[in-house]
Amino acid sequence: MGMTAQPILRVLSGQSAWPPPAWLMRQAGRHLPEYRRTRQQAGSFMDLCLNPELAAEVTLQPVRRYGVDAAILFSDILIVPWAMGQGLTFAEGEGPRLPPIRDQAGLDALDVAGVAVRAAPIMETVRRVRAGLAAERPETALIGFSGGLWTVACYMIEGKGGGEFRQARRMMHGDPVFFAALMAKLEAATLAYLLAQAEAGAEALMIFDSWAGQLPPSAFRQWVIEPTKRLRAAIAAAYPGLPVIGFPRLAGPMLSEYAARTGVQAVGMDTSMDPAWAARHVPPHVALQGNLDPEALLAGGEALRREAACILEAVRGRAFIFNLGHGVEQPTPPEHVAALLAQVRAA
Ligand code: CP3
Numbered sequence: 001m002g003m004t005a006q007p008i009l010r011v012l013s014g015q016s017a018w019p020p021p022a023w024l025m026r027q028a029g030r031h032l033p034e035y036r037r038t039r040q041q042a043g044s045f046m047d048l049c050l051n052p053e054l055a056a057e058v059t060l061q062p063v064r065r066y067g068v069d070a071a072i073l074f075s076d077i078l079i080v081p082w083a084m085g086q087g088l089t090f091a092e093g094e095g096p097r098l099p100p101i102r103d104q105a106g107l108d109a110l111d112v113a114g115v116a117v118r119a120a121p122i123m124e125t126v127r128r129v130r131a132g133l134a135a136e137r138p139e140t141a142l143i144g145f146s147g148g149l150w151t152v153a154c155y156m157i158e159g160k161g162g163g164e165f166r167q168a169r170r171m172m173h174g175d176p177v178f179f180a181a182l183m184a185k186l187e188a189a190t191l192a193y194l195l196a197q198a199e200a201g202a203e204a205l206m207i208f209d210s211w212a213g214q215l216p217p218s219a220f221r222q223w224v225i226e227p228t229k230r231l232r233a234a235i236a237a238a239y240p241g242l243p244v245i246g247f248p249r250l251a252g253p254m255l256s257e258y259a260a261r262t263g264v265q266a267v268g269m270d271t272s273m274d275p276a277w278a279a280r281h282v283p284p285h286v287a288l289q290g291n292l293d294p295e296a297l298l299a300g301g302e303a304l305r306r307e308a309a310c311i312l313e314a315v316r317g318r319a320f321i322f323n324l325g326h327g328v329e330q331p332t333p334p335e336h337v338a339a340l341l342a343q344v345r346a347a
Helices: 007-012 033-042 045-049 052-066 079-083 104-108 112-118 120-136 149-158 166-174 176-200 217-238 254-262 275-281 294-299 301-315 334-345
Strands: 070-072 089-091 095-097 141-147 204-209 244-248 266-268 287-292 320-324
Touching: 007 204, 007 320, 033 045, 033 052, 045 052, 045 089, 052 070, 052 120, 052 334, 079 112, 079 149, 079 176, 104 176, 112 120, 112 176, 120 141, 120 176, 141 149, 141 176, 149 166, 149 176, 149 204, 149 217, 166 176, 166 217, 176 204, 176 217, 204 217, 217 244, 217 254, 244 254, 254 266, 254 275, 275 287, 275 301, 287 294, 287 301, 294 301, 294 334, 301 320, 301 334
Parallel strands: 070 141, 141 204, 204 244, 244 266, 266 287, 287 320
Antiparallel strands: 089 095
8 A cells, every 4th residue: 555545635635636536524424324223322422422432333334335535533523612621412303502601700611631531532433443444445534623613612602503603703793802712722622632633543634614604704814714724734733744624614705715825735615615616716736625515415316416517527627525515414315325426436
């Protein structure tokens, strides 16, 4: 096995590969019957995230079933606040719940130094997945991840998802000193968490900033681009050559500035992004990743073929990683995923 034999790492090092490598956000999850069985065995979603044997198993399930070019660590972006000591539960069918942080006592209670110890089971999952891939499918690379700071702060301040994160946006504008102090703690914790994944064997890191598109350009620069640039530089200092994928969801035309300024090796395109526009406006040394509509995958058939063909056509010749624009939807038939990957491999 030579260096960077994995196609996805070749693309992340700036070489183009055609047909492009492919993986899917939320490829491990409730659309797979084998996941639902393991999840039941684990108990709650948090129990599954913190059980290295079962979390490694569900990370590998889509690799075995589909032969995808990347495995993404099975965990959640909200593990970082949890590892700082903020309570976290996933109520069945309702999404995450955290005791919201709105005052100095809540901020002071966040324990950055404890992150490494509390997140240790997840690092054991990373080691097990690397060993599993080496044994079962060495051409598949392991991607670790964290949330983007803005997105994770939204959940920490709001205490839940599902809305427009008004409290978080109000705090950012209205109480900037408190907000900056919260972001500084979160940045230190996120960096520790990402570096620990690299140390444990993650071969690329992805930063999911799902709510980046809510911010006006000035705040996008301050709270999305700048922290991502600092995280990226700190990772490069500790692990030279380790690639980073940034996903500032719904960034629109700010994607171009994000790609040019953060130092990431690839940018994720959400479903609304025109890949032809991105191919022109994202610097050519930054790879593109995306961006099939998860609903087209769910629908299957001609709609799926047409949408996938459109994307492949728009990015032909560019360093590109095929993916969805957001996560796989729960009712998606696994046969649709297999058909999509066959189409990409025939491109
Ligand atoms: O992509 C993957 O396969 C890797 C694992 C992963 C999960 N969440 C597992 C998960 C990743 C990368 C995430 C990221 C994540 N988590 C984001 C960013 C990406 C996005 O979707 O915008 C966000 C915002 C979260 C927070 C979160 N986690 C929410 C809002 C929810 C509830 C919604 C839902 O789909 O249930 C979760 C739960 C969650 N995270 C599940 C999975 C597989 C479902 C839990 C279950 O199986 O019961």
